Amino acid sequence: MFNSSPDNASRPAQLLAVLTGIAFGAIVYFTLFLIIVYSEKANADAFGVRMLIAFLTSIIVFSSHELLNSLQKKRIFALFPTLTGRWFIVFMVVLLTAYVDKESEQLSRQVMLIWLLVTPFNLMLTAFVIRRMAIIYYSKPSRRRKAVLIWSNSACAEMIDSLRMSPLAAIDVIGFFDNRSDSRPPSNLNKLGELSDAANWIVDPLTGRVNVDVVFIGLNTKEPPELAEIISILYDSTATTYFVPESLIFGMPGIQLRELAGKPVLASTETPFIGLAALPKRILDLIGATAGLILLSPVMLIVALGVKLSSPGSIFFKQKRYGIAGKPINVYKFRSMKQDKHSGPVIQAKAGDPRITKFGRFLRKTSLDELPQLFNVLKGDMSLVGPRPHAVEHNELYRKLVNGYMFRHKIKPGITGWAQVNGLRGETETLEKMQARIDYDLYYLRNWSVWLDIVIIWRTVKVLFGDKNAY
Structure with a gap:
């Protein structure tokens, strides 16, 4: 049987997971090899190290018990997004290493594009063959x-x-x-x-x-x-x-x-990020946060200037939140409210809140105030996707009222999350809304995958300019 989890798998299941990773790694390797052989523009010497890096990275990314369990499902084609997401991580690692080694210019763009587009279908074909052979093997009543x-x-x-x-x-x-x-x-x-x-x-x-x-x-x-x-x-x-x-x-x-x-x-409820299982998410975080900071740096400069001109006070707002394992972290945002010199209980922003500046209302509506949290992601305090970090005061209140509330701290908090793309962003003025948000957070914890992260990021981008729950 394939059934197991990352931290309690038997030795045969662990070996099977690694062998599956090797099989997919071989497909990634030989797909690039064949493209190079039949391409007139490819410099074989330049691709040698990239092929090895792709093979080794694929073994890590595809040696997954979750992937093995997905092979069991009747709807095998539902596995395509998962394979594509894992392949995208491998491809980005290859690109990143080429950039660091200053050899990216030697790689044929045509070869890389073909490799990017063709490999997911080869991986899907491999998964289909593995599954089909296993079904034939297990079809015998004995x-x-x-x-x-x-x-x-x-x-x-x-x-x-x-x-x-x-x-x-x-x-x-x-x-x-x-x-x-x-x-x-x-x-x-x-x-x-x-x-x-x-x-x-x-x-x-x-x-x-x-x-x-x-x-x-x-x-x-x-x-x-x-x-x-x-x-x-x-x-x-x-x-x-x-x-x-x-x-x-x-x-x-x-x-x-x-x-x-x-x-x-x-x-x-246990964290899904134990041992090597944490590597794909961390790679996605590093790639996404680095790319985001590079691409959005002009926007961040304009926003910083707008915050400074909109009202007296600092550009950034720093607040203590609970991170992984309930440890306090400093979460950064662009300031969207008037500077408050008085300390006291944190009061959630509401629709029409007089503390929010005009420019701040635009920032909160478009979620541009969250951009500095990309630095939290690079630092390792946060992830691109995960349960949104709540104010410490809110944690102390709701942990006593909402069943399973503290389980959300078994993983890093995120800039966006499963609850937020399902309409639970902004004020949680009722206990029922907070319970619903926690239910979504726990669903994410139990069902995490790289593909789910990619889906959440994409859905976040879609709702940025039309979220009625952001104040």
Whole structure:
């Protein structure tokens, strides 16, 4: 099976992830090689080091358990944006190294453009071939495992749906045992009996024959006494047993299996940026922030002048916010309000707020006041995309009122975020709006990908000049 997460993957899954990265790296390498061979304008010597850098970078970028899990999904073509996003990172690293080495002028623009456009389709073809070979391999009944579900919960229902959408998991859930109504698991899953029937069905008491390969046991806040007998029988069988906890048992969202010091543990919502998994996002941040500062430097100079002329005071506004792990950071913005010499509780800006200058209202409407945060990104305090950092006073207030609020600090705060491009930008005057914003932040944390970052950046650009929630 491909199922695993970056920090609790078994050694075979880790090896499979690396082999997949090598396969995609080889495609990137040989695509450029063939383009050079058939191109009359290419200087092969100039491309030698770039090809090696592309290969090594591809291994890092494509050696991803998330990518392996995506290969399982039925809609394989939905993987194209992910592959394209990862390839774009590799391509930008190659360009950046060529620029640093002062060899970019020696690279044929025609070759580089063809390589940029053709490679995503070759990667998609490779993914299709890998998936097809795996499907053929796992299509034999002898290579698939039969499973049953015991004592369902909502997490079990979601897991079964995921297994059905993931043919490469090679697990067929054939039914369930439960003392409750038939509607507990997915409606099209057959009920095989009550819990009292499960023990004799799974393991034949006369022959000791095991009738199933995998048993999923749902954990709820109240377990039936029959489970103890079933677990005892499973302990003395060859069936693989998985316990599927209901997150609400622990009063915390996003319960996940992790490994700590070689031992399996259940963890609440965890950061997706562990070890090498953090590298693609950091590369995207460095490239995006550097390009943004270069391209937008004339705009920033004009804005700085406008702020200085609009009202007395400093050009920049500095405020303490919570960063990753809840550590305080200084977040910079162009000042959009009148200078306030009095310290006190932070009051969120509202529509028609008299503290906002005329020029400041334009800056906030277009989000140009956020541009200095590109320096925060280069420094490493922030990311281009992530949960927006709130004022310290707001954190102390809402952490007591909103479920899962502090989980958003498991990753770096961003200049823009998933909540902001979904209409939750600006004032959060009700508790419901803040809860909705946190729900979007936690969705981003659990579903992060380079492609999702690119989508958020693109959607941010689209709404810059038309956001009615910016004051």
